[in-house]
Amino acid sequence: MSELPPDLPRLRTLEHWLVLSLERVRQRIAEVETREAALRPVRQLPEGPGxxxxxxxxxxxxxxxxxxxxxxxxxxxxxxxxxxxxxxxxxxxxxxxxxxxxxxxxxxxxxx
The missing domain is CATH 3.40.970 (Ribonuclease HI; Chain A)
Structure with missing residues (x-):
């Protein structure tokens, strides 16, 4: 049914690997969001009344x-x-x- 290892040491190792992977993915998402936000055009309000x-x-x-x-x-x-x-x-x-x-x-x- 499950393809996960049956013993605790290997499960802990797998958990640690997943946490590290998730941190890398979240860091990459933040980098891409920052890059895309910088490329998005920003409308400048006119001189005079806004x-x-x-x-x-x-x-x-x-x-x-x-x-x-x-x-x-x-x-x-x-x-x-x-x-x-x-x-x-x-x-x-x-x-x-x-x-x-x-x-x-x-x-x-x-x-x-």
């Missing part, structure tokens, strides 16, 4: 519409710069939607 609140006009009055990353070209002409915390609050507590193109919610670490 996030903006875009307003639309309804009945001649500005109405908050959506949060964008500062350099998003889809933000309306009427906008207000936001800090990181203000952008997070607008998306989570303020009921303001995130732009579906620039995805400020992803940049801010907000999960659906």
């Amino acid at each position: 996030w903006v609140l875009s307003f639309l006009r309804e009945g001649g009055r500005p109405v908050a519409d959506s949060v964008h990353i500062g350099d998003c070209r889809l933000a309306a002409r009427h906008r207000k710069p936001l800090s990181r915390d203000e952008a997070r609050r607008a998306l989570t507590d303020g009921g303001i939607r995130a732009c579906e193109i620039c995805r400020p919610d992803s940049e801010l670490g907000i999960l659906d």
Whole structure:
């Protein structure tokens, strides 16, 4: 049924070998993860405001519409710069939607 050795000394030797092998595999995984993370592109936030609140006009009055990353070209002409915390609050507590193109919610670490 089992192809493992029947005696304790050989089982201990096998256990020791497996522990050493597992340590080598985990070390290699860490090296590969580090290398892949270094190759992954990182989006640089723009100079100026990191996030903006875009307003639309309804009945001649500005109405908050959506949060964008500062350099998003889809933000309306009427906008207000936001800090990181203000952008997070607008998306989570303020009921303001995130732009579906620039995805400020992803940049801010907000999960659906």
